[in-house]
Amino acid sequence: MTSLNQQLADYIDQGVVPPYQYSYPPRSTYRPLPEGKWAIPDVWAMDLANYQVPELNLYLHVPFCDRKCGFCNLYTIISTDEDVFDAYTDALCTQIRDHAEIIQARRLRTLYIGGGTPALLKPRHFEQIFTTLGDIYPNWRSTVEEVAVEATPSSIADEPEEFKALIDMGLTRANVGIQSLVPGEIREAGRGGEDEDVIRRAIHTAHELGLPDLSTDLIMGFAGQTPETWRHSVNELAKLQPTTISTYFLTVRPDAWFSRTGAYQYMWQPELYDRYDYARKVFLDHGYVQEGSVRYKRPGRGGYVQKVLTFHGVPLLGLGVGARSYTSVLDYMTGSVKPSTAEVADYIKRAKNHELAAVTGFELTGEELVRKRLVLDAFDLDLAELDRFGYQQHAAEFEPILDAAEANGLIHRLGRRIQLSPKGFKYRDILSWMFYSETVKTLDREYYENLHAANKRARKNMGATPVRITGIDLDEGTA
Ligand code: SF4
Known part of the structure; x- marks a missing residue:
């Protein structure tokens, strides 16, 4: 029997690279x-x-893109048809109105229009969305700290007037997936039309137009x-000098195009942690602060609220096809997880x-709610806050993991508050995986194993099973 301390140390030594944990339970468990x-x-009343x-x-959620990038497994379809955009925006605005009471019962803090590439929509579509929101929640511009839209470099560089119209409407943040500044890698990502010149022009345009926060990814x-x-x-x-920079480890799943190309495997690449170290040092040297395991921001600006x-x-509250909603009783979608x-x-x-209903999802117990926070929020988490969801009943399971994290230098304990250390930021997703419940691990594996089984080229190219992207098992040893 290996102690949890040792298991965690072994995972770090092996350079285990889990997928970025941005939701728990992941949608694969729905x-x-x-x-x-x-x-x-x-659901929202509870x-x-x-x-x-x-x-x-x-x-x-706006599901439209003008291409499918090789690594992407988000809910997207390819379309640039403005008639479809018109009909979709009408539907989205109807859905916003149908949720008026749910929105009005809370203080609205952020608005994020993601996808897909919502920047493909025209200014009139955004105007319609913002007007609809204003009709049901008049002071949203005062209460909301972040109005964000996802964009591609070409949607900014090639349509600066449309982008300016968005800024004039109150956009505070654009999230632009750059992925790389190396031509061969940009082509590998499936973004051959967006060379380094387009990326540079997009960043300069966003700066010149006075966008408060330009967020970029590598x-x-x-x-x-x-x-x-x-x-x-x-x-x-x-x-x-964008205000926000995110760096992600590439983890290829059997629902991404990369699983079919023969260039990738379900392998961990420990050397990627050296690349993480390099990026972190450069960004901190350039005056950025680290907001999360993947994100750096200019002090006082940027970030991802x-x-x-x-x-x-x-x-x-997630509206639009393919959007997920996260509540304290149920995480749900109004459709399937598979785009079409x-x-x-x-x-x-x-x-x-007005017929949309919650049809797919995951019912949250108190225990899963506690796990959700431990998986996602270890940057700065007050465990006392979780007592109302039953932390103490399951403390015997969670505390040894936290002790192992502390012994391995991943967290500081400040009374009952935990905070990730710099090493903890680096290996945060390994620690997050350790808090997965057996139920979530089983459903996650089942989902990806089925996708793998149905994907002939993934079976040929990627390795025997997708287990390396779907969680780790813990021995029941003591820390
Ligand atoms: S543009 Fe973004 S959302 Fe669309 S396919 Fe590429 S990565 Fe996915």
Whole structure:
């Protein structure tokens, strides 16, 4: 029997690279909900009872992209058809109005329009969305700290007037997936049309137009990426001075195109942690502060408010096809987790007829709620806050993991508050995985094993099983 201390030390030594843990339970664990059991107004009424000062994050999903990037397994379909955008925006606005009472019962803190590439929509679509929100929640511009939209470099560089219109409407943050500043890696990501010149023009345009927060991403682990090419991307991006920079480890799942190309495997790449170290040092040297395991921001600016608040337990109402809602009783979607043009059309129809219901999801027990916070929020978490969800009943399970994390230098304990150390930021996702429940691990594995089994090329190219992307088992030893 290996102690938890030793298991955690071994995982760190082996360079285990889990997927970035940005939700718990992950959507792979969502299953059809019993019909009629969860009416959406009832879910949110139950949720309301858990908060003294009710707050809300609003997420609107726009599933359209003009391509499919090789690493992406988000809920997207390819479309640039403005008639479809018109119909979709109408449906989304109907859904916003249908949720008026839920939104009005809380203080609205953030608005994030994600996707997909919502920047493909025209200014009139955003105007319609913002007007609808203003109709049901007049002071949203005062209460909301972050109005964010996801964009591609070309959507900013090639359409600066449209982007300016968005800033004039109150946009505070654009999240631009750059992924790399090396031509071969940009092509590998499936973004051949967005060369380094387009990326530089997009960043300059955003700065010139006075966007308060430009958020950019880089990915570690593309096929063909070397320590030198990584250093190039990091150095060049630091010089361009976006307010926020995120760096992600690439983990390929069987629902991403990369699983079919033969260039990737379900392997951990310990050397990626050296790339993490390099990026962290460069960004800190350039005056950034680390906001999370993947994110750096300019002091006093930048960051990702909606993500920070969601990790911290503020519920999130997700509207639009493929959007997830996170409450303290149920995480749910109004459709399936698998994107399709037919489902988008069905969403538009059902939204217009006020027929959307929670159909897929995961029912949260008190124990799973505690796990959710431990998985997501160890940056700065007061365990006493979790007592109302039953932390003490399960403390015998969680405390040895926290002791192992402390013994391995991953967390500081400040009374009952825990905070990640610099080493903890680096290995945060390994620690997060250790808090997965058996139920969540089983459902997650089942989902990816089924996808793997149905993906002939993944079976041929990626390795025998997708187990390395779906959690780790703990021996029941003592720390
Ligand atoms: S990474 Fe972004 S642009 Fe690429 S397919 Fe996914 S959502 Fe669309």
